[in-house]
Amino acid sequence: MIGIIGLICAIAVLVIGAYKGLGALPLTILASLVAIVTNVMPLWDSFAVHYMKGYTSAYMSYFLLFASSALYAKLMDESGCATTIGYKFIDWFGKKNIMLVTILIVSVLTYGGVSLFVVVYAVAPIMFLLFKEANLPRHLTMACLIVGSATYTMTTLPGSPQLTNVVPTEYLGTTMTAAPILSILCAIGIFSLCLAYCTWAQKKAVARGEVWTYPDNIDPTLFEVKDRSLLPISWKAFTPIVVLLLIIIVGGKFVSNSNMLATSAMLVGALLTFLLNYSKFKGKDWTEVLTNGLGGGISGIGGLAAVLAFGTVVQSSAAFTNIVNWVLGLNMHPYVRGIFATSVFSGITGSSSGGLRLMYQSLGDTFINSGVNLDVLHRLTAIAAGGLDTLPHSPGLFLMFSVLGLNHKNSYRHVFACSVCIPVIVCVVATVACIVLGV
Template identity: 35%
Template sequence: MVGVIAIIVSLGLLMYLAYRGITVLVLAPILALGAAFVAGGADAHVMATYTETFMKAFANYCKSYFPVFLLGAIFGKLMDDSGSAKAISHAIAKKLGGDKAILAVILACGILTFGGVSLFVVAFAVFPIAMQLFKEADIPKRLIPGSIAAGAFTFTMTALPGTPQIQNAIPMPFFGTDAYAAPVLGIIAAICMFAGAVVWLNFRVKKAKAAGEGYGNHPNEKIVEIDEKNLPSLGLALLPIILVLVINFIFSKFVFVASRYNGDYLKDYGTKLATVSGTWSLVIALVISIVITILLNLKNLKNPKESVNQGAIGSLLAVVNVSSEVGYGNVIQSLAAFTIVKEALLGISSNPIISEAVSVNVLAGITGSASGGMSIALGVLGKTYLEAAVQQGINPEVLHRIAALASGGFDSLPHNGAVITLLSICGLTHKDSYADVGMCSVVIPVCTLVLIVILATFGVV
């Protein structure tokens, strides 16, 4: 019982202290080893737990996912510095006009994130355009974070088949799937999240206008004028995004498949083709798209080398943060008391789809990270879920899509780093805007997840 209490207290402190701004890099090892010490008592081997459990899991996660974090960050930085992200956002905004400001912002964010641009780059790129649109339409500024979150933190992050976001890449090696897993479920989920957010935010606009509330007075705000002459054309801006999706699809569906590619040699590396093919396809797609982005934007990129360097350096914090959370999860998993917690999670339902949906969502909420929570849950229970799915005749692709969708629910609670950053970019507070951010990136995605779990139990893939 002491061990279970140690785990619960450790998880609670992780959530609270992360919300208070203490980095996970410090929290994860301290809280993990603290739980191990309390649970193990005199038999706890704290230093061995740190080097052989925490750091081993940390290193294994980096090995598997660092290329995706690295290349995704470089690609996003190039799209930002070349003006491509702003060109796409501006073109959509111009086409739809100020009277459809909500829809324009959601679509702009959605296209960019679906194309592989990181969530943070999207927020920085779209916010200046969102300000102009909302001011022109006299829509309250406090609704901008919810609109950006709806486009960047939801359907294109976890639902749409083929999205190169890390949340869609993490399940691949666990279930032997690719980025296009469970396409029907993914598309249904994307439609529900998109439509739900549009309906909610437009309802909020009508309510604000009825109350006589407009854009508001923001004296410290600086409206940045978009210079169209220095932006690439829409076609050139979209091409790298299209390439990521198309190349990823070709390699995952037609090149790295057992019937065409002999992966027998992978046995010597202790793996198999199904485990690595999805990651390989995404890495190749991003590399080619990065090269094409540089070549197409030599005039717009002031210093391509600097953009690549900054993107690469920027990826380090993200991957190390998640790796630390995975290390934390593996230490907790190694404790004898975790058997009770594991049985409780598995006892939620004999159906692995339901159990996975709950465990991923809860852990994503505790860690405040979609990728971190999902990595911990799958690292601990992924093999068990896969075995149960095989026994029950459930397609592993369903487990992939459910895991991805579940990671994008409770992760966006107020302590989430992306939420805090988004509000900071917009110059607003949780009190100003979190109600709408929470509705669009927590409530609607969780309701969508429930619907998808129901459909999945009836065999929809």
């Protein structure tokens, strides 16, 4: 009992520290220390062995995926393709629908292969430009960013190259297009509810008289596009994304290693972006492009690595073993057990992919032997992972808030509504429907 209370206190440290502005690395070290002491674990071995095993495992498993995604995002930004996509959506939907336009831009990029950990670098300049034109407060950018990156494109849409959709394939032998009909229906539900919330939040902000402001220490001229004719034409901007998705969807039928497939697709997308927009890269400092592009993958994976490190420490504790045994002992339908365990582990780690990995490492064989529909299980657990993963200690939030010049106090309410409450509601409804219909 003391150990379990210790794990709860460790999570409390993560949440409180997040609101105080601490980064993922110091937070997870402090939280791990609390878990270690309360579970009477060896101090040195817990950090030197378990913590570091979890930390390095993130780089060993996903470094190439994050690095290729970051490079792809950098080339999309430097070429102007991301900005072209932004203006094209404005042409289609109008300035009055900036919230919808911004969500769609982020969605296209993340569904098109840009990691949710690094997409903020590509879309921040676009969001600043769009929200300035609409004169909407900056905290609303977080609502659009979280909806477009950490909800339906991350967990629900079939073929998504995001890590949350990749992890189940490694344990269940499924593909990234698992349960496509269920996926599309859930995606529609999540998108509709999130858009309704964003529309309501915009009206409330406008009614309060809130207006656009740039982050401190930001040069506004960096986010101004004076001549749209200098941007790439639309087909050159969209082609790399379309090709990338086709590689993932078609390649999934022939390539079983989803991590390799997603990485390869993003490298092809990056190459196409460069070749189709070669003239835009003339005179560019390639040292800066490659260094910052690939370096974005390192910064993006760092937070995930720290969270997985904390998760590995937790997994090594006696309290965690008791929690797993408790979950295994629950008389639940396999779907319910899957989403419940995933939610618990994702909430503990603050990471959807980290929670999924811990859950499948503990319960994967049990599910495979249960005879349950693995494609449906894949989809339901992916959606469940996208709920409690974005509690205040989620590492991705620190990165997003930092780039947008925001913090938990002025923006987390949007995250909680769109990336916690709505995915949980949709997941519960979908699970009940699958069980009732015998899917």
